[in-house]
Structure formats: structure tokens, C-alpha cells
Amino acid sequence: MILEVQNLNASYGAVRALKDVSLGVAEKGFCAVLGANGAGKTTLLRTLTGLHRAAGGRVLLEGEDLTRLPAERVVTRGLAHVPEGGGVITELTVEENLRLGGLWRRRRDRVALDEVLDLFPPLAQRISKSASTLSGGERQMLAIGRALMSRPKVLLLDEPSLGLAPLVTRQIFDLLRELRSSTGLTVVLVEQNANGALAVTDSGFVLNQGSVVASGPSAELLSDDRTRHAYLGF
Amino acid sequence: MTTFLNLTLNGLATGAVYAALALSLVIIYQATRLVNFAQPALALVAVYIAYTVSQMTGSYWIGFVAGLLSGLVAGALVERVVIRPIAKSSELNAIIVTLGLLLIVQGGVGMIWGNRQHGFPYAFDYVGRFSPADVFAVASVAVTALLLFGLYQFTPLGLRMRAAAFRPEAARLSGVKVGLMLTAGWAIASLIGALAGMLAGPPFISPNAFDGVFVYGITAAVIGGLDNPFGAVLGGVLIGLGMSYVSGYAGPELATLAALAIVVLVLSVRPDGILSRPAARKV
Ligand SMILES: Nc1ncnc2c1ncn2[C@@H]1O[C@H](COP(=O)(O)OP(=O)(O)OP(=O)(O)O)[C@@H](O)[C@H]1O
Ligand SMILES: [Mg+2]
Numbered sequence: 001m002i003l004e005v006q007n008l009n010a011s012y013g014a015v016r017a018l019k020d021v022s023l024g025v026a027e028k029g030f031c032a033v034l035g036a037n038g039a040g041k042t043t044l045l046r047t048l049t050g051l052h053r054a055a056g057g058r059v060l061l062e063g064e065d066l067t068r069l070p071a072e073r074v075v076t077r078g079l080a081h082v083p084e085g086g087g088v089i090t091e092l093t094v095e096e097n098l099r100l101g102g103l104w105r106r107r108r109d110r111v112a113l114d115e116v117l118d119l120f121p122p123l124a125q126r127i128s129k130s131a132s133t134l135s136g137g138e139r140q141m142l143a144i145g146r147a148l149m150s151r152p153k154v155l156l157l158d159e160p161s162l163g164l165a166p167l168v169t170r171q172i173f174d175l176l177r178e179l180r181s182s183t184g185l186t187v188v189l190v191e192q193n194a195n196g197a198l199a200v201t202d203s204g205f206v207l208n209q210g211s212v213v214a215s216g217p218s219a220e221l222l223s224d225d226r227t228r229h230a231y232l233g234f
Numbered sequence: 235m236t237t238f239l240n241l242t243l244n245g246l247a248t249g250a251v252y253a254a255l256a257l258s259l260v261i262i263y264q265a266t267r268l269v270n271f272a273q274p275a276l277a278l279v280a281v282y283i284a285y286t287v288s289q290m291t292g293s294y295w296i297g298f299v300a301g302l303l304s305g306l307v308a309g310a311l312v313e314r315v316v317i318r319p320i321a322k323s324s325e326l327n328a329i330i331v332t333l334g335l336l337l338i339v340q341g342g343v344g345m346i347w348g349n350r351q352h353g354f355p356y357a358f359d360y361v362g363r364f365s366p367a368d369v370f371a372v373a374s375v376a377v378t379a380l381l382l383f384g385l386y387q388f389t390p391l392g393l394r395m396r397a398a399a400f401r402p403e404a405a406r407l408s409g410v411k412v413g414l415m416l417t418a419g420w421a422i423a424s425l426i427g428a429l430a431g432m433l434a435g436p437p438f439i440s441p442n443a444f445d446g447v448f449v450y451g452i453t454a455a456v457i458g459g460l461d462n463p464f465g466a467v468l469g470g471v472l473i474g475l476g477m478s479y480v481s482g483y484a485g486p487e488l489a490t491l492a493a494l495a496i497v498v499l500v501l502s503v504r505p506d507g508i509l510s511r512p513a514a515r516k517v
Contacts, residue, residue, distance in 0.1 A: 049407065051403065051407070070406075071403075071406040072406045072407075072409050072411050072412070075407060075409045076409055080407075081407050083403065083407060087401060087403065089396075089397055089400050089401045089404055089405075090400075091396070092393075092396065092400070096393055096396075099393065100393060100394075100397050100405070100408045100410070101408050103390055103393065103408065103409065103410070104408070104409030106390075150409065
């Protein structure tokens, strides 16, 4: 397991948003985290990368304990996070957004930039434009590209399909899958769109009210009618 | 015609000082959405240190550099020790604290250096129209503005600072130490404030020396658009020129009124200032 989460707890005041969440993601895995609104998916990712403080439990990346690291350090250990909505900085240009992602390395990483631009041709065309001129799908590409600039071992994505047309969502999912096979990147995909996510991933976890209620290979989760009806809504 | 030229040059020289103060306010406002009312206090400390060091060393320029450096350090210290602990509670608190700091520092300076005036020299000869001192004021502010632009636009530090200001959380996820960027912003802003102080100080400094200049500095920042450095410079020059023309052609007693008129005029046409960008989309 490249990423291991052990009995993770998180709360907002009196509200317990994560209750003893444990899960593991295999190296080069493509893993879905599913659940309805308010299930705790965003909180899980935010706690993993140090944006929200864990109230208990541990987060291990390749065995290294990241639990108490602040967010700006977590990314340097190889855990990148594309937040809900993408977090593209619209006041900056496309290139500045991308460069920002690799800045912590200090040495300029021309190769990473070229790779990301190869991966997302629409970004290459608008490289010097303001990021505010991008479409929703292009923004999501930029967000993913920026995360890739940090050369992560594990990439966490929070609902990249939010507000995108089904076709664009499909393209992004396929691209993540390709990325996994071509570079060996491990991908964790948080989604409400369970059907779409289970079609591309190889394993999945289902969250409900802050607890893991089901897990297993994606194909099994898809065919498990009880889980589907109870938690995934289709 | 020569009157007009004289008034223009004169206005440019005072405008440069307002522009520098406005810049120092805008840098902090951009990063924290806070109008730093303590800015003149930081400039005051810097100028008094410059004064003392000049006295001790007999060199204006060693004092000048000491003043700039102490501005830098004072800004960083205030952000770390005073602003950061209270900024979390509320914006209003932070504003009140900067106001309080202004009064405390002015009192402190009075206790250390005395409330009477001290002579504080110009950098260069100041007699005549567009004297060397005026040229220095305009040139040093212009160079500072350009350096600042270069820093923000073309250096990794500048990119980090902008990212931290616009989207702190996204910046953190990219490995930016947002807190450190805030400190850097305060330090740079206070360095520029110190420069403004040393240009505005002569011929005399006293604990309240910068109250007037500061009012015009804020004015310049507001009409320029509080979140735009170019606006700050433009606002400073506009106020400087406007006041110079009015006091030259209509009488010095009307200069303050001219500044007020400019504010009313500008804000009625562009309520957020000349160069402010449309409110950034939140989410
Ligand atoms: N900032 C906050 N303050 C208080 N409670 C919060 C906060 N953020 C989330 N919560 C609560 O924590 C729980 C989990 O929220 P979270 O955002 O993690 O859900 P989610 O699975 O990401 O939902 P969605 O699919 O709508 O994005 C919810 O009950 C939510 O109301
Ligand atoms: Mg969410």
C-alpha cells in the first residue's frame, strides 16, 4: 500500500465528519472514494493533505507519517491534492498556475512543464492567457496539470467532474487512467458520480456519514445491488 | 508657461512621496485586505533611526540605508508579533490594532527622541525648481515601483506572494508557505514606507511629521484602487499634481480641498478606484 489511512478522525466543532476511517491504496492503483453529499469525502482529502487537522489516526505515504505535516509540506512528500472546484488561480496566467505547482523544487523543471503541456494541448495553446479565460473543462485540466508539476507519487482529486459535461468528464477520467498506466502514478478519485467513477477505477471505498461502509474492487461494488441502492443512488 | 512647468514638476515630486506611501498600503491590502494605519508609525521609526545613524556616522547615506533596513525589519516584526495573532479573530480588530499601534509608536518615538523637531536633511540640494532633491524623490520612487513590478511579475518569490494573496489554500497545496509570504509582504511594504518617510521628512521631523502625508497617501491608494500597485502610483501623482496646480493658481489654502475634490470626482465615476479590477470571483 503506497497510501495508508489508519483510523482517521476529523471534526468541525461538535460535528464528527470522519469516524475511524481506514483505507489503503495500492501502488499504481486507481481508486474511487464515493458517497452522497456530506458523506465526508472532501473532509477526508483535506485531512490527508493537512488542510484540516486530524483529530486522531494516521496518514502514511510509503510508510512515512504525514499526519501532522502542514499542507505546504505534504505536497513536497509526494501527495498532491486537486481541491474541490480545482483551485485554479484566475488572477494568474495559465503558465504561472503551472509553474506554481513545481515551484517548491526550486530548480526550474522545464521537462515537467513540457510533459503537462503535451498531456493537455488546450493549455499549450493558451499558455500566456489569464486562467480566467479558460472553460470549465480546461480549468480542471489546469488544476490537474498544476498538481502534476509537483511530480507527485499519489494524486488526490476532489470531484473533478463537478459542473462538466458528461463527455468532458469521460475524457478526464480516461486521461487519469492513461496517466496511471504511462507514469505509474497512483490516483485517488473522489466522486459523487459513482457510476462513471467505478467504470474507470479498479477499486473503491464508499463513505457514509463519515464512515467507510463498503469497499472492494470497482466491478464488485458496481454489481453489489445493496450498496448501490443504499449509498450510491443508482 | 513656466509657472505651469514649475507647478507640474513640484506636483510630481510631492506626488512621488504619496505614491510610495500608497504603494506600501496597497501591498499590504492586496495580501491581507487590511488598511495598515500603522504605516506612518513604521516610517517614523525608520526615519528616526536614519536620523540617529546619520548623526553617529556623519553620513546621510549610511543613515538612509539603515532607515530602509529598519523599515523592512519593523514591518516583518509587526506582522509576526502583532498582526498575525489577532488577524485570526477579525478584520475589524486588526484595523483597530494598527490604529492603536500608530498611537503607541508615536508616543514611544516622542519618549525616546523627544517631541521637539529635529533637523532632517534632504538627500540632495533642494533649492530651485525641480531641485536635485526633487529629482531624487521622483527617480527613487519610480525605480522602486519598477523593481516591485519586476519582483511580483518575474520572480518565483513574486509568484508565491501573488498566489498566497489571491488563493491562500491553493497556494498551500502547491507548497507555498503562505505565512512567510505575508511577512515578506509587510517587510517590503514597510521598506517602501520608510523610503516615503525619508523623502517626506525634510527639513524637520517630529512624532507627528507624517500625519498629513499619510492622509494623502491613503487618498492616493483609494482613488487608484486599493488593490492595484499601478493605481497607487497613478493616484499619488494625480493628488500631487492636483494639489500643486490648485495651490499655485488658486492659493495654497485650497490645496486640501483640491485633494478632496479629486477623491469625490474619481470615486463618483469609478467607485472602486481608477484601476481596481472587477471584484474577484469568490469560490
Ligand atoms: N467548514 C465546515 N464547518 C462545519 N461543518 C462542515 C464543514 N465542512 C463540512 N462540514 C460537514 O462535514 C460533513 C462532511 O462534509 P464534506 O464536505 O466532507 O462532504 P462531501 O462528501 O465532500 O460532500 P459533497 O459531495 O457535497 O462535496 C458534512 O456533514 C458537512 O456538513
Ligand atoms: Mg465534497
